[in-house]
Amino acid sequence: MPLTRTITPYGEAIWELRTDHDETLGRAEALTDGDTILIARITVPRKHRGHGYATHLLNAVLTHFPDSPVEVVASPLTTRHPGLDQAALQAWYTRHGFTPTPRRGDPLLMLRPPKPTPQP
Numbered sequence: 001m002p003l004t005r006t007i008t009p010y011g012e013a014i015w016e017l018r019t020d021h022d023e024t025l026g027r028a029e030a031l032t033d034g035d036t037i038l039i040a041r042i043t044v045p046r047k048h049r050g051h052g053y054a055t056h057l058l059n060a061v062l063t064h065f066p067d068s069p070v071e072v073v074a075s076p077l078t079t080r081h082p083g084l085d086q087a088a089l090q091a092w093y094t095r096h097g098f099t100p101t102p103r104r105g106d107p108l109l110m111l112r113p114p115k116p117t118p119q120p
Helices: 053-064 086-095
Strands: 003-007 012-018 024-031 037-043 070-073 109-112
Touching: 003 053, 012 053, 024 053, 037 053, 086 109
Parallel strands: 037 070
Antiparallel strands: 003 012, 012 024, 024 037, 070 109
């Protein structure tokens, strides 16, 4: 299950999880402009859900940016193939260390602070 990471010249980081036959299992996109990382989306095709691929992708993002705060707007997809509903999505991010941090204009914003630096 290869995981690839691409950093574009536009401040976007993309992770793709694929099968050995090049079928997409999931994709994570994050915007890296500035001090805070914003997860734009994590998607897993319906037929591949329930295997931990979204968690694997989220952990790849968090591992890549351990010293940066990471934000996400925990808003469910509104496409033909929606994922988790609002409450379940927020609970999923909470399990991964995010806390609700609503702001004016972003009532669904959640934040995961950077990992603390170990003290000598």
